[in-house]
Amino acid sequence: MFRRKIYDEIQKLVPTGTSFSVEVSEIPERGDYASNVALALAKKEGKNPLETAEYLKSKLSREFIERIDIASPGFLNFFIAPFALSISLQNVLKNPGVKNWVKVEPKKINLEFVSANPTGPLTMANGRGGFYGDASANILSEVGHHVTREYYVNDAGNQIKSLGLSIWTVRSGGEPKEGHYKGDYIYKLARDKRLLIYKVAERLGKAAADILRKEIEVSLLKAGIKFNVWFYESSLHKNKELDKTLDLLKQKGIAEEKDGALWFADHVLVKSNGNYTYFLADLAYHYDKFINRKFDLAINIWGADHHGYVERMKKGIEALGVNQERLKIIMMQLVRFISKGQEVKMSKRAGEFVTLDELIEMVGFDAARWFFLERTPNTQMDFDLDLAKERSKKNPVFYVQYAHARACSVAKASRNWILGTDFSLLKEKEELTLIKKITQFYETIEDIANDYFVHRLTNYTYGLAQIYTSFYENHKILTENKKLSRARLKLNEAARNTLRYSLGLLGIESPEKM
RNA sequence: GCCUCCAUAGUUCAAUGGAAAGAAUAGGGGACUUCUAAGCCCUAGAUGUAGGUUCGAUUCCUACUGGAGGCACCA
Numbered sequence: 001m002f003r004r005k006i007y008d009e010i011q012k013l014v015p016t017g018t019s020f021s022v023e024v025s026e027i028p029e030r031g032d033y034a035s036n037v038a039l040a041l042a043k044k045e046g047k048n049p050l051e052t053a054e055y056l057k058s059k060l061s062r063e064f065i066e067r068i069d070i071a072s073p074g075f076l077n078f079f080i081a082p083f084a085l086s087i088s089l090q091n092v093l094k095n096p097g098v099k100n101w102v103k104v105e106p107k108k109i110n111l112e113f114v115s116a117n118p119t120g121p122l123t124m125a126n127g128r129g130g131f132y133g134d135a136s137a138n139i140l141s142e143v144g145h146h147v148t149r150e151y152y153v154n155d156a157g158n159q160i161k162s163l164g165l166s167i168w169t170v171r172s173g174g175e176p177k178e179g180h181y182k183g184d185y186i187y188k189l190a191r192d193k194r195l196l197i198y199k200v201a202e203r204l205g206k207a208a209a210d211i212l213r214k215e216i217e218v219s220l221l222k223a224g225i226k227f228n229v230w231f232y233e234s235s236l237h238k239n240k241e242l243d244k245t246l247d248l249l250k251q252k253g254i255a256e257e258k259d260g261a262l263w264f265a266d267h268v269l270v271k272s273n274g275n276y277t278y279f280l281a282d283l284a285y286h287y288d289k290f291i292n293r294k295f296d297l298a299i300n301i302w303g304a305d306h307h308g309y310v311e312r313m314k315k316g317i318e319a320l321g322v323n324q325e326r327l328k329i330i331m332m333q334l335v336r337f338i339s340k341g342q343e344v345k346m347s348k349r350a351g352e353f354v355t356l357d358e359l360i361e362m363v364g365f366d367a368a369r370w371f372f373l374e375r376t377p378n379t380q381m382d383f384d385l386d387l388a389k390e391r392s393k394k395n396p397v398f399y400v401q402y403a404h405a406r407a408c409s410v411a412k413a414s415r416n417w418i419l420g421t422d423f424s425l426l427k428e429k430e431e432l433t434l435i436k437k438i439t440q441f442y443e444t445i446e447d448i449a450n451d452y453f454v455h456r457l458t459n460y461t462y463g464l465a466q467i468y469t470s471f472y473e474n475h476k477i478l479t480e481n482k483k484l485s486r487a488r489l490k491l492n493e494a495a496r497n498t499l500r501y502s503l504g505l506l507g508i509e510s511p512e513k514m
Numbered sequence: 515g516c517c518u519c520c521a522u523a524g525u526u527c528a529a530u531g532g533a534a535a536g537a538a539u540a541g542g543g544g545a546c547u548u549c550u551a552a553g554c555c556c557u558a559g560a561u562g563u564a565g566g567u568u569c570g571a572u573u574c575c576u577a578c579u580g581g582a583g584g585c586a587c588c589a
Contacts, residue, residue: 271587
């Protein structure tokens with residue numbers, strides 16, 4: 001699309017390694033795209049930015065650019081020629097697929113997300129990482145990567161034993177003790193006939209975890225979150241992967257013994273009682289990802305409470321001989337849920353939480369997804385439950401879906417009057433703005449493929465809906481002027497397709513009627 | 515005590531070091547009665563404080579204030 005073309009052209013004219021940007025202009029007077037390249041060069045080579053801008057302006061091709069303005073202190077503002085916009089609209093109508101317009105080097109990517117311990121139902125807090133991961137996977141596969149959606153199931157630690165003990169205690173008529181899991185689901189599991197045969201806490205816990213694991217999958221499916229691999233920690237133990245990892249670290253002389261335990265830097269791998277730590281299991285897990293399964297890139301979506309773990313993991317995989325650039329960790333900041341002006345405190349152990357199922361029932365599938373996908377991962381967010389219930393109709397997602405339904409409705413009302421479309425008839429401000437916005441879809445996807453900020457797509461989609469609605473309200477699509485109607489119908493079609501495409505990648509429905 | 519993240523309109527959120535900080539909602543005003551009014555058009559309103567780097571800072575650095583989280587031979 002245009003941004004890429006402008007960027008490539010400039011790059012040919014400047015010394016290699018020059019860092020500059022081409023971005024979408026927000027203000028019409030500044031054209032459609034703007035570049036700071038002259039300013040960047042001025043800094044690098046000490047030249048006058050306005051002179052550099054003049055030079056670049058004289059050298060740049062005008063193939064699809066109508067005009068280039070130079071603005072103080074040295075910006076280049078590009079105005080796309082209307083005929084080029086027409087061509088772009090026709091291209092998008094013909095080949096809407098992202099792969100046609102966004103080029104990436106295909107990678108084998110492991111995207112691990114949610115990975116909540118199977119010691120209870122998913123809470124609505126798990127929704128944030130869940131939706132974000134799901135939409136990321138959609139987008140990364142769409143641009144051409146080979147993506148595995150993976151859930152790491154922690155089924156081998158103390159918490160499973162604790163789960164077993166909690167159920168055991170309740171089943172024996174007692175109350176859950178300090179450190180035990182509480183909540184209705186423990187009582188339900190205590191009555192579960194499938195579990196009655198287990199008399200040992202560990203086995204009971206494991207069997208219960210298995211039941212909970214399946215329930216988690218059902219909840220995720222209801223939320224539209226899909227996985228293709230459920231990776232069990234226990235399988236690492238079974239296959240002696242922890243020992244292999246340990247041997248490797250010992251061989252390299254990285255693991256050190258101290259006070260009867262085995263350490264990697266400041267972190268324990270094997271406790272003095274001989275037990276392996278979770279850290280070692282995680283190293284073995286990532287060894288499996290990178291070495292055994294040969295993923296080029298592992299993306300982990302983690303909750304903010306794991307941030308202290310990031311550096312340890314990166315150093316750990318580096319020690320295993322894997323470049324840490326191949327591990328990308330996305331931290332999701334916490335969500336605070338507010339009800340009646342008070343924060344709703346959630347704790348799985350204390351049994352105080354709202355489940356993901358309940359959240360979706362309360363605010364609806366599409367609204368829940370939209371709400372979480374709308375925000376950047378690295379800001380804490382407040383979720384007002386009362387407001388979400390009350391204002392469900394005012395949720396932006398309905399505005400976007402409504403725009404799509406309208407576009408569908410117009411398309412249905414139309415007849416095939418004439419063949420051939422004269423796209424040059426589209427010259428109203430709202431029409432040209434809409435065409436530009438449609439082409440920016442591909443630029444947005446390109447950005448996300450690079451930085452994984454999925455919320456860019458949500459914001460883009462809302463903006464597209466606004467611009468479409470403005471076009472719709474200001475210009476009648478179906479008129480007596482058949483040639484004009486035909487052109488506007490084509491634009492309507494492109495807008496509808498792009499809305500549907502975006503919503504689809506976000507995992508949100510695009511109803512044809514509302 | 516040490517570390518990480520965060521602080522933007524009344525409220526909920528945007529803004530790859532760029533020009534005049536965008537939306538939504540709540541507020542004020544208006545048009546149409548014709549393809550879906552869950553809509554459109556206009557209007558008012560914000561970068562926590564004090565410094566620094568830079569041609570240019572919401573963005574980077576330092577200190578402070580306020581909020582969240584993390585610092586185990588837990589998982």
